[in-house]
Amino acid sequence: MPKPSSRITGIVPSGKDGWEVHFAAWARKEAGEDIIMLSVGDHDFDTPSETIEACVAAVRGSNHHYTPLPGLPRLRKAMAAASSACTGVETTPEEVIATPGGQAALYAAVQAVLDPGDHAIVVAPYYATYPNTFSAAGASFTVVETPAEDGFQPRADMIRAAIKPNTRAILINTPNNPTGAVYSREPLEQLAEICREHDLWLLSDEVYWTLGGGEHVSPRSLPGMAERTLVINSMSKSHGMTGWRMGWLTGPEKMITLLINLNLVTTYGLPAFISIACTEALEQHYGVKDIAERYAARRTVLLDAVRGMNDVTVRGSEGGMYVMLDISDVEPDDEKFAFAFLDKEKVGVMPGSSFGEAAAGHIRVSLCQPEPVLREAAARLRRFVSSYRREAA
DSSP states (O other): OOOOOHHHHTSSOSSOOSOHHHHHHHHHHHTTOOOEEOSOOOOSSOOOHHHHHHHHHHHHTTOOSOOOTTOOHHHHHHHHHHHHHHHSSOOOGGGEEEESSHHHHHHHHHHHHOOTTOEEEEEESOOTTHHHHHHHTTOEEEEEEOOGGGTSOOOHHHHHHHOOTTEEEEEEESSOTTTOOOOOHHHHHHHHHHHHHHTOEEEEEOTTGGGOSSOOOOGGGSTTOGGGEEEEEESTTTTTOGGGOOEEEEOOHHHHHHHHHHHHHTTOSOOHHHHHHHHHHHHHTTTHHHHHHHHHHHHHHHHHHHTTOTTOEEESOSSTTEEEEEOTTTOSOHHHHHHHHHHHHOEEOEEGGGGOGGGTTEEEEEOOSOHHHHHHHHHHHHHHHHHHHHHHO
């Protein structure tokens, strides 16, 4: 075949991607083994029935046609209300654009602020798609780690040191995947100061904002930041709708207006019946309180179960859908630890190094299983750690 573009071949570099443990666990489960899967962040429960019925009604109501490029007006109004609650800044429908999922919102944000050859800063640990989304824009990036000993809070001095003459944007995620860290106000204020000083865009992934374990501070609410912040959001986590692919981007009205042109050449709008169902879910808050309470309870159960475990330390883990455990005193090689845990105890977790060097020596444990399963996984971890240490001795 003719040569493909460097844009498409350069998105995902060749080599290991850090997800080998997850794929091995999944393959063994599919083959019939009784594997506890704690390596993926997809809900173990269905979308709320009210949302499903709203979609069925919309399909039967002949909502099968094209929709406006930025989203149905009623959908944008509902998303603006959700953004007002999320960011603490009163938001108009003209300041949001609907996208097919949070990843598409991130892609739109990166395309909007970076030209080929520009530079960005990615605060780590990070969600797996972040670096490659910058690669797809032809931009370079520098990963800035957050120290585990600080609970994975961002450090202003480390971010300042990474700024280059062609730096245009910084990307953060709070509550964070994979660490569960909830960025506190002081480091976010310092980050905002950097953005104002260097005239940078701040891309803020806040898809876990309803699952935080404390105060959610959106950098969009800080002085001088509303005009330079793009907030990525999604219904996947907050409303139990991972497979529905509905997200949105919030930002200055002028930027959102420009981004309508990107939808013209990418999505060309979203499915009408899904848009209507999502609108109703946003307006009526279907599932939001229950989902938030469910994950808060699961986090408490798992953290209580691992408390006092020899040589295992909890890092971050205040919010989101994950708990991050420092196992470096047991085994510095987190991938080796995760594979051994899978082999001996039939529990699949993610090596922390899959998400950046800041999380090396950790394992990420998903909370996407019922409480009894999480207790059993913690018991197996305790047993595994004890035996691993004896064998090492």
